[in-house]
Amino acid sequence: MRSMIRLAILAFSLLAPLPAFADAGFERWLAAQWPAAQAMGISRATFERETAGLEPDFSLPDLALPGKPKAPDRQAEFVQTPAAYLSDKAIGNLAIQGRKLARQYDADLKAIERRFGVPGPVLLAIWARETSYGGAKLSHDALRVLATQAYVGRRKEEFRAEFLAALKILDEGHVTRAGMKSSWAGAMGLTQFLPTGYLAYGVDLDGDGTANIWSSVPEALATTASLLKEKGWQSGKSWAYEITVPAGLDCTLAEPETTLTIGEWLKRGVKIADGRRVSPAALKDAASIIMPAGPYGPAFLTPANYFVLKSYNFADLYVLYVGHLADRIEDDRPFARDWSNIALVKTRDLEFMQKVLRSKGFYADKVDGKAGMKTRAALGAYQKANGLPLDCWPDAAVLEHMKRGG
8 A cells, every 4th residue: 555655645736736947937038038039030930940949957067946055166277286187198099189189180270370370289188178189978968058057047148149150050051950069068069069159250161151160170160260360360370388487486476467578587587498499589579477286286378379279268287288289289298387286175165265255455356266376466465464474275274364364
């Protein structure tokens, strides 16, 4: 009898209606997108066809579902240590593969560089980081992902624009719905473009009317180069230089707003650590210093192209990965200094530290639990103000000092 009751309860639960935000609300939201789609020139037939039967995917990360806490960040750049993310073995293996692909696509890469000014190794490195040279297969229905994020995501308006752009791509026939696969965040193709980026920067090399970022390596790489050029890529310039800093350098200077020419940094005792020569013209280029692991890893001079790469992915570790891999495709040398295998402060603790820094006037950026350059510079200012050892690093000692009331 008890087993029959349990079965009856289970059957009733399966038949019970889903919460309001999971069905009728989503259908109303979809219907409300038609005026904006129409204004973009999307046909009614496309809109009806692609939204018919569309359902949200509530298993996606980074949703703001009623009654559910925010899930922890899954982006590798923010949850891995520099030593783990910038694995020398992994980057070395990708560099070997990258050199083979550089030979295979030599003519295409040279033509792309002539047109956009972005060197082939940089494009290959982005391809490697985004989809492991196409080896990482994307399995999500892009339209479903974007609709879900636009409906119950944490950046609804941003993803609403992406959802509408995805409909535009389908309406123009650039790809079929079955072929429009994406990551869980809605990025598509070999080098991972959101739909608005595709529409803005897509490059059609073969004249068929479509920038095929899904299966054409040359068109995916050309589209990537198109974006980087538009963001300000400087042809013939380095993305960064690994350096050694003089003893006693104030680590609060290692942040984007503090810039000097490369020549001025060298006069202050900074030395190029990776053996590369800085051209006389480059000595006049403005650059800032970054120390992604504080005193526990390599430091870098970052001219304009560093920040152009950052427009592709805002994480510093991502830029270091791509730039370093590009260097190693050309010249297979590891970083001059190793990364120490340091422990990361928990996200909630770093959020607490950012709130303390903000309350004391050291920090004015967002509270996101990530130890970016501005956070580390603010930590250094806090350390100086409180007579603590200066390393601009969010460690347990600084956390404990803040918990005691600073």
